[in-house]
Amino acid sequence: MQKRLPERPSQAFAVIVGGGTMGADVAVVLLRARCKTLVLEPRQESHDAMVQRIGLNLQAIGKPENQALLQIESSIDAVDWAGVDLVVECVPEVLEVKRTLFKTLVDRAPAQAILASNSSSFPISRIAQDLPTRERMLGLHFFMPAHIVPLVEVVMGPDTDKDRAQALAAFMRRCGSVPILVRKDIPGFIANRLHHALGREAFSLIQEGIATPEDIDAAVRFGFGFRYLAAGPIMQKEHAGLDVHAAAAATIYPTLSTLSGPPPVLADKTKNGTIGVKSGEGFYKWSDESMRVERARYDRALRAGLNVLAEDLPKIEP
Numbered sequence: 001m002q003k004r005l006p007e008r009p010s011q012a013f014a015v016i017v018g019g020g021t022m023g024a025d026v027a028v029v030l031l032r033a034r035c036k037t038l039v040l041e042p043r044q045e046s047h048d049a050m051v052q053r054i055g056l057n058l059q060a061i062g063k064p065e066n067q068a069l070l071q072i073e074s075s076i077d078a079v080d081w082a083g084v085d086l087v088v089e090c091v092p093e094v095l096e097v098k099r100t101l102f103k104t105l106v107d108r109a110p111a112q113a114i115l116a117s118n119s120s121s122f123p124i125s126r127i128a129q130d131l132p133t134r135e136r137m138l139g140l141h142f143f144m145p146a147h148i149v150p151l152v153e154v155v156m157g158p159d160t161d162k163d164r165a166q167a168l169a170a171f172m173r174r175c176g177s178v179p180i181l182v183r184k185d186i187p188g189f190i191a192n193r194l195h196h197a198l199g200r201e202a203f204s205l206i207q208e209g210i211a212t213p214e215d216i217d218a219a220v221r222f223g224f225g226f227r228y229l230a231a232g233p234i235m236q237k238e239h240a241g242l243d244v245h246a247a248a249a250a251t252i253y254p255t256l257s258t259l260s261g262p263p264p265v266l267a268d269k270t271k272n273g274t275i276g277v278k279s280g281e282g283f284y285k286w287s288d289e290s291m292r293v294e295r296a297r298y299d300r301a302l303r304a305g306l307n308v309l310a311e312d313l314p315k316i317e318p
Contacts, residue, residue, distance in 0.1 A: 009033035018090035116140035
């Protein structure tokens with residue numbers, strides 16, 4: 001019988017390819033469940049910072065001892081591929097870079113290993129195209145910061161083996177994440193499609209002079225977004241009554257934005273290089289101090305949200 005992904009994370013060996021911010025945070029997700037984790041990062045000069053980031057995040061959740069299960073390597077030849085159960089690709093978002101990596105993994109990773117990509121934009125079917133490993137390739141899409149945001153999308157391509165997809169979802173749940181299965185490999189998967197549907201309407205309201213960016217943010221954070229901590233959009237309407245929602249939808253849906261591209265109020269920001277915190281200005285203006293304060297506030301708010309959701313989150317099962 002072919003070996004499958006071990007049910008218990010503590011019995012598994014995972015390789016993360018790419019040691020940037022996302023790769024380091026995904027390592028924390030695995031390490032918190034005592035999964036032996038190797039991060040493959042060719043830039044030797046970044047290793048110390050990565051180890052420090054992982055260590056601080058493990059310490060923040062009371063599991064500093066799990067860092068002993070972490071291994072960092074610069075060369076693909078340094079990996080003991082025969083024992084690998086799971087590979088998570090976190091390399092730059094360039095299709096050919098990803099495809100080149102997975103072509104290499106055909107001859108490296110053992111036949112039982114699940115091969116996953118954290119790509120947020122490329123369908124797994126495009127990455128896996130023409131590769132003999134298609135049936136064991138999946139998307140495993142985390143959200144930044146991956147070690148705090150519970151959601152992870154397990155994305156199936158048309159050739160993905162369903163049993164492997166279910167096994168990966170179960171494994172991630174044992175790591176304390178909340179996996180959802182994306183059964184069709186569509187652009188944006190599930191969460192980003194929902195997010196962009198909201199974004200299209202939000203930026204259209206700003207474009208039309210109906211609301212300011214500040215009022216849009218307040219409407220979401222302190223209105224329906226606040227309720228979403230307690231219930232998602234379907235469950236929340238169950239509470240309110242689907243009849244009420246259907247009646248409102250009949251009036252509102254015909255007036256919603258149907259733009260097929262970003263409106264000028266958003267597109268012009270990109271053209272002008274005013275793209276948010278990292279440029280010092282977007283819809284808001286940022287100084288070094290306000291950026292520091294905002295990042296700290298954002299992190300505190302996310303962690304507080306985890307406390308609110310604690311009873312609904314999967315328990316970590318090493």
